[in-house]
Structure formats: C-alpha cells, structure tokens
Amino acid sequence: CLVAVALARKYPDLVGGLVLASGYYFPTARPDVAGMAVPAVPVVGDAIRYTISPVLSRLAWPLLMRTIFGPQPVPEKFAGFPKAMAVRPSQLRASAAESALMVPEALAAGDSYRQLSMPVSIIAGADDRLVDAQDQSARLHGEIPQSSFHRVPSAGHMIHQTATEAVMNAIEKVALPNGHAARAEAV
Structure with missing residues (x-):
C-alpha cells in the first residue's frame, strides 16, 4: 500500500483511484x-x-x-x-x-495523505493480526476526506485472498464513471 500511495502522491495525474487493502500507513513500534x-x-x-x-x-x-x-x-x-x-x-x-x-x-509519508485527490477505498480485515485496522486503516480514512473505509468482519491480513468479493467491491467504488477501472489501482 505504501508503494501505491507514493505513486499516487508523486504522479497524481496517472492514478484515477486507489484501493488500499490491509495497509500500514503510520509508524508504530x-x-x-x-x-x-x-x-x-x-x-x-x-x-x-x-x-x-x-x-x-x-x-x-x-x-x-x-x-x-x-x-x-x-x-x-x-x-x-x-x-x-x-x-x-x-x-x-x-x-x-x-x-x-x-x-x-510510513514516517516519511507523514501528513502527505491529505494531498491525495483521487478516490480512495480503504479495506481491512477487522481481525488482522499483523496490522491493526483501527490504528492504520481507520486512521488513514480520517486523513483522506474522499476515502471510504470498509472493515471486513472475521477477516485477517490477506483479505484479497479470503474476502475477494469485498475487495472487488472496493475496486468498483473507485472505478471511473464510464465503468472502466481507474488507470492505476493498487491492492
């Protein structure tokens, strides 16, 4: 997710939307x-x-x-x-x-999340054992006004494998109005 966010920050015109799944965005011990x-x-x-x-x-x-x-x-x-x-x-x-x-x-990203201007769909497993969904994904959602956040119940870190439908729904949320997927999506 950090790579996708860095790409979107550096080349916002190339990124139509982001889907960030089970990401780590803020420094923690x-x-x-x-x-x-x-x-x-x-x-x-x-x-x-x-x-x-x-x-x-x-x-x-x-x-x-x-x-x-x-x-x-x-x-x-x-x-x-x-x-x-x-x-x-x-x-x-x-x-x-x-x-x-x-x-x-994550430390270097700092307050740059607010600079993202494209639609952002954040999705995380409610029971992720690697990355705390509240401390990371919910917090990121609070930083990005045009983001949506979906916490998948009974799911862990590998939601793209265990909750594929939820991830596909997140992708649809950032799809362009004409039905084509955004130019650069990151999961």
Missing part, C-alpha cells in the same frame, strides 16, 4: 519488523540469509500462514505454494529490505 530486517544487513545479514534464515523460515512457515490468513483458515490453494521459492536467500533479502523500509517510509 514493530519489533517483528526489526527482527525481519536483519537479513538485509550487509555481511551479517548475508551470512544469516545463507545459513539459518532458510531453515528458520521453513520451520516458521505454518505459523506465518496461520497469522497472515487468520482468523480465516489458510486456503487450500496455498497447500501447493512453492515455499522453497519464498525462503531462498535472494527472496529473504528482498523481504528483509522491505521490512527494514516499512517504518521509515
């Missing part, structure tokens, strides 16, 4: 993010990414899936997800770099 960022640290992170991180990631995989999908069950279609690809050293570095930049980017 995130010990989980600090721990996840370690593999991005030069030298030490390199050693960790090629030794213990792949093993720990494989062991933590079931818990991670339950956390990001919960309270909904992990969809059956994810049983075949190639987790070996997700725990490769190169992917671990990319994920770590993203984690390391998450809080500073």
